[in-house]
Amino acid sequence: MPATSATPATAATPAANDQLLDYVTSCALPTPWAQFTLHAFVEHTTGKEHLAMVLGDIGDGEPVLARVHSECLTGDVLFSQRCDCGAQLEGALQRIAQEGRGILLYLRQEGRGIGLLNKIRAYRLQEAGADTVEANLQLGFHADARNYELCLPMLAQFGVRKLRLMTNNPRKIDALTRLGIEVTDRVPLLVNRNAYNNSYLNTKQAKLGHMMTPPAAVPADQAPAPAATPDVI
Ligand SMILES: Nc1nc2c(ncn2[C@@H]2O[C@H](COP(=O)(O)OP(=O)(O)OP(=O)(O)O)[C@@H](O)[C@H]2O)c(=O)[nH]1
Ligand SMILES: [Zn+2]
16 A cells, blocks of 8 residues: 655645745645655746655655656656656655655756757757767757756755755756755666667766766667667667
8 A cells, every 4th residue: 555645735835935936735646656745836937837746754854865856758758768767757756655755856847958849859869860968069058957946945845955865966966965955865766778768878977977887788689679760869
C-alpha cells in the first residue's frame, strides 16, 4: 500500500507574496508509490505554474531528500528515450516514497531553459550531427540557460533549507548553494543507458560536468532496433 503524505492537502496556507512567485493551492496526489501533496505556485513575470510534490513532515529542520527537476515534456510525459529525465523523475519519486519523506520541485524550465520548440529544434540539429551542447550554441543559446532562484521561496513555503539532493549535476548544487540552500549530501540518480541516450549522457558528463559512472558501451547486439539517427542524440 502506498505511503500517505503526513501533510493533508488542505494544510498548506498561502505564504506572504514573494517577489518571484505566489503560492496558490494544493491537493492530494496519489501516485503508484505514495500519496503526495501537490502544491502549486505561479511565477510573477512569466505566469508559469511551478509545482512541489511533498511527502511527510519536511518542516522539522532536518535535511530533506529532494529532487529539483526541470521540465522535459518529451521525457517526463511522452516516454522519450533520448534523455534520462523520465527515469530520473520516476526514480526520485520512488526514493522519496521509500523514505516516506521528501520533496520534488517541478520547475517549468523546459529544454534547459530554452523552451519546448527550441528543444525540438535542438534535437533536429542533433540529428544532423551536433551534440546536445553544440545544438544549443548553434541556436544562439547558452549550453544551459536555467536558473534556480525560484527554489528558495518554494522551499521556504515548507520551512526547508537543507537538502539531500538527488542529482548528478554539480552546477545545480553550486547554484542552490549560492542561493543559501544547504546541500548536505548529493544522492546520485543514475539511470540505465540505452542506444538512444548513450551519447547524450556522455556529453553531459564530458561537457556539462555531470557526475556519472564511466560510460559503458552498449553492445550493438543488445541495443534496441535503431531509429533513423540514434547515435547523434
Ligand atoms: N536544450 C536541450 N535540453 C534538453 C536536451 N535533453 C534534455 N533537455 C532538458 O534538460 C533538462 C534536464 O537536464 P539534464 O541535464 O538532463 O539534467 P539535470 O537536471 O541538469 O541534472 P540531474 O539533476 O543530474 O538530472 C530538462 O529541462 C530537459 O528538457 C537537449 O538535447 N537539449
Ligand atoms: Zn529529458
